Amino acid sequence: MDQQAVEIKNKKVTAPTPQNTPINAAPISSQSIPTVPSISEEIETISTPGVAGQNNSGLMSMLQGRLGNLISEPLPASVQRRINGLKFLQSKHAELEGEFQKEVLALEKKYLELYRPLYTKRAEVITGKYEPTEEEVALGAKVDEEEDQSDLEDDKENDVTESTDDNVSGIPEFWLTALKTHPQIGETITDEDCNVLKHLVDIRLSYLEKPGFQIEFEFTENDYFTNKVLTKTYYYQDNVSGGDYVYDHAEGCDINWKEGKDLTVTIETKKQRHKGTNKTRVVKRTVPAESFFNFFNPPVLPDDSEELDEDEAEGLDAKLEADYEMGEEFKEKIIPHAVDYFTGKALEYEDYDDEDDFDE
Incomplete structure (x- = not known):
């Protein structure tokens, strides 16, 4: 299926980056240099609550009226000429922003290799x-x-x-504890998921040759699936748009569930009676279930032949955005600062009190 850039309807004031992060700005994120990505090709600037005059309807009406008058009046040719000149300067600025993002991505790759020995030793401490x-x-x-x-x-x-x-030996249930401490990720973890996540011994990050990254989850032997490693991969478009890499799509992996152990579905049984013979039979069907492991089966865009109504489109946008944000949380917070989530110290630096920051 031909994937396209995702336009998220529930936009924030700024495009999500590892520094302002999709959920909350936090000192434990990367340094102040903006990096990849923006979720959509066109991120709209939206007024935020708390801005001076936001709740003053009279002032807002006056400003909107003046803005309307300015837009409706044709600009003098000399002014329009200068505006076109400014647009040229802005285009050159966007080119430099694109080069900036490419260099930042290269720098992130360089430092990931410097971090890697620390992450390896961390895994060895955790596993004993x-x-x-x-x-x-x-x-x-x-x-x-x-x-x-x-x-x-x-x-x-x-x-x-x-x-x-x-x-x-080591630090039992280290990653389970760290993930449950994170408010957004913790909400996706069920009691049954915990029985599997106790076997999670490492979470690793790697960058792709093309713009994008992959997260690896390593498990010890367990009663639920045979995979040793589960992966989630996020791709960006090759071109840099407006100074940012544009999020394109995500791919999960197949989980080889053992018989009757698939946590992403539940089995419903129903008895049916044949009207003619009066015989009964038991019909079983699978229905989707809430589980952390749905993370490895991300939502996808429909192909061009499928049409969605407005509610369906908004629902898909919300799922795509939430999936992308969760990947960024692993990349920018959980993996680099795992011990702070295990101890709970990370929450001291996060503003998780505002429930509006989280997607339903």
């Missing part, structure tokens, strides 16, 4: 393959001490309790 040295533990405690003395005291109390159990 590596035990931190006394020096590493002391330096880690010092980081907490510099950030918050009260947190250090809490950690010391926890250290005393945990040190009494020498049979614990």
